[in-house]
Amino acid sequence: MTDAAQHPAQTTPDQPAAAPEAGADGTGAVNPQPLAERVDNRSQRPASNAFRDFMASDWAPSSQALPDPDASAPYAARRRAAVSARFPGERIVVPAGRLKVRSNDTDYRFRAHSAFAHLTGLGVDHEPDAVLVLEPTDPGAGDDGTDHTATLYFRPLAGRDTEQFYADSRSGEFWIGPRPTLAGLAARTGLRTAGLEELESAITKNVAADGTAVRLLAETDQDVDALLAAVRTEAGVDLAAAAEADAQTAEFLSELRLVKDAWEVERMRASVAATIAGFEDVVRALPRAVGHDRGERVVEGAFFARARLEGNDLGYDTIAASGNNATILHWIRNTGAVRPGELLLLDAGVEDDSLYTADITRTLPVSGTFTDVQRRIYQAVLDAADAAFAIVRPGIRFRELHAEAMRVLVDRLDGWGLLPVSAEVALSDEGQHHRRWMPHGTSHHLGLDVHDCAQAKRELYLDGVLEPGMVFTIEPGLYFKEEDLAVPEDYRGIGVRIEDDILVTEDGAENLSAVLPRTPDEIEAWMARLQA
Numbered sequence: 001m002t003d004a005a006q007h008p009a010q011t012t013p014d015q016p017a018a019a020p021e022a023g024a025d026g027t028g029a030v031n032p033q034p035l036a037e038r039v040d041n042r043s044q045r046p047a048s049n050a051f052r053d054f055m056a057s058d059w060a061p062s063s064q065a066l067p068d069p070d071a072s073a074p075y076a077a078r079r080r081a082a083v084s085a086r087f088p089g090e091r092i093v094v095p096a097g098r099l100k101v102r103s104n105d106t107d108y109r110f111r112a113h114s115a116f117a118h119l120t121g122l123g124v125d126h127e128p129d130a131v132l133v134l135e136p137t138d139p140g141a142g143d144d145g146t147d148h149t150a151t152l153y154f155r156p157l158a159g160r161d162t163e164q165f166y167a168d169s170r171s172g173e174f175w176i177g178p179r180p181t182l183a184g185l186a187a188r189t190g191l192r193t194a195g196l197e198e199l200e201s202a203i204t205k206n207v208a209a210d211g212t213a214v215r216l217l218a219e220t221d222q223d224v225d226a227l228l229a230a231v232r233t234e235a236g237v238d239l240a241a242a243a244e245a246d247a248q249t250a251e252f253l254s255e256l257r258l259v260k261d262a263w264e265v266e267r268m269r270a271s272v273a274a275t276i277a278g279f280e281d282v283v284r285a286l287p288r289a290v291g292h293d294r295g296e297r298v299v300e301g302a303f304f305a306r307a308r309l310e311g312n313d314l315g316y317d318t319i320a321a322s323g324n325n326a327t328i329l330h331w332i333r334n335t336g337a338v339r340p341g342e343l344l345l346l347d348a349g350v351e352d353d354s355l356y357t358a359d360i361t362r363t364l365p366v367s368g369t370f371t372d373v374q375r376r377i378y379q380a381v382l383d384a385a386d387a388a389f390a391i392v393r394p395g396i397r398f399r400e401l402h403a404e405a406m407r408v409l410v411d412r413l414d415g416w417g418l419l420p421v422s423a424e425v426a427l428s429d430e431g432q433h434h435r436r437w438m439p440h441g442t443s444h445h446l447g448l449d450v451h452d453c454a455q456a457k458r459e460l461y462l463d464g465v466l467e468p469g470m471v472f473t474i475e476p477g478l479y480f481k482e483e484d485l486a487v488p489e490d491y492r493g494i495g496v497r498i499e500d501d502i503l504v505t506e507d508g509a510e511n512l513s514a515v516l517p518r519t520p521d522e523i524e525a526w527m528a529r530l531q532a
Helices: 035-043 049-055 073-086 114-120 182-189 196-204 222-235 239-255 262-290 295-310 323-327 372-390 399-415 423-427 520-530
Strands: 091-095 101-103 131-136 148-154 192-195 214-216 319-322 343-348 360-365 471-474 477-480 494-497 500-504 509-511
Touching (some): 073 148, 073 182, 148 196, 182 192, 214 222, 262 360, 295 319, 323 477, 360 372, 360 520, 372 399, 372 494, 372 500, 399 471
Antiparallel strands (some): 131 148, 471 500, 477 494, 500 509
16 A cells, blocks of 8 residues: 555645645644544545546446355354344344454454354355344244344445445445445345444334343444443433343353354364364475574464465464473464474464364474474373363263363373372362463363353353264363473473364264374374475
């Protein structure tokens, strides 16, 4: 983009520059250009009627063909039906969210709130500011016999004869490319659609007149938050009670994702496959990473290229941690060197265009082979992961996975003489000494968010019973920091984590990422093959 400061506005002999205006305060100061208008300085857009007329003419007609329904549409309809059943007689408002400024007048790439994506079935091909509204009806009179009708409000494609087409750098087709039409998005989703100009009425109608209850997925769109807050205040709604109702709504929408349907599992398989390809790219790039003073960035970049090639983006910031950085649980600076003889901990996931993400970790020997100590630690972590996986089946509690992995790690730490107490004491609630080297949980749910269903109630998450269709990680680790004087010197600076994505089946479990090598021997052979 050109810099307006380098290209001041041009004047012509018949269009002299305007004289500055005196300030209204009588001081003679020049009235400054309003801040909100200054963002347009760089565009230097002509304001003549001739320009407007010419811009509106001689464009080929837009395609009138309607798209086929999205494969996700019937699944999203069933999810909306579950919401309708949970909140009969209440209006449900679920915003997609707004663009977020990255720097000055540039925005981050837009990603909708996961609850919005879940209830509409839309991935990346929709607009910021969109809002899904479920309007209560008489029992059974709504969509597909539910108690609600659902409408998707968004800013549709502007006609090429409008000023928005070329003047709006956030939504104009000239700037950001085509946007969906009302009819097009209705065809894809099976939802009613309407323009954003109708949204205010849809959210606020009858709140004051007859006390229609409104539940909002709050803190997703600040304008919708403010609008509903004003209406609730005017209507005399108990704001504390309304906030509690909104929190319950967020909780339910999170819990609704605990069990994945067939379409969701399919998209997660695709995300896992793309992620595995990204890990292969990293192994091929390792020799180049070793020769760079920011080798971790080489690793990060290799994986990111795959994420953008096959998916929407990264599911989360990649952890590319070599040496002692691997003992920093959320190391995402990735500014370190990658040195021969070290271990590289790579925790990364591709977010599919559907917005479902994988989350996989492998710990790789930079030189292609593990040392004896590295192999010993790696095998302990692998044994813990395998033990947790072995007990996965419907009917057990989620927390049992962590307990089983910890039992194995405590046994190894005790055998190495690292625990200051017995294994029994360490595993007790009063002990937990082993958590010095494994401070995080072994598992978390996975889906539209890398830490999915995070607003679910404890009794449905940590204390929840496993059901077919649940997807979560198993990711034990051991982290021995360079400065940790409680371990032998040859253990220091070694961090190992192994993470796989697990699907609960009717009679057990499936490791969705099992094709990615896991044992030390498999990893060494895999790396040798890819680098040959």
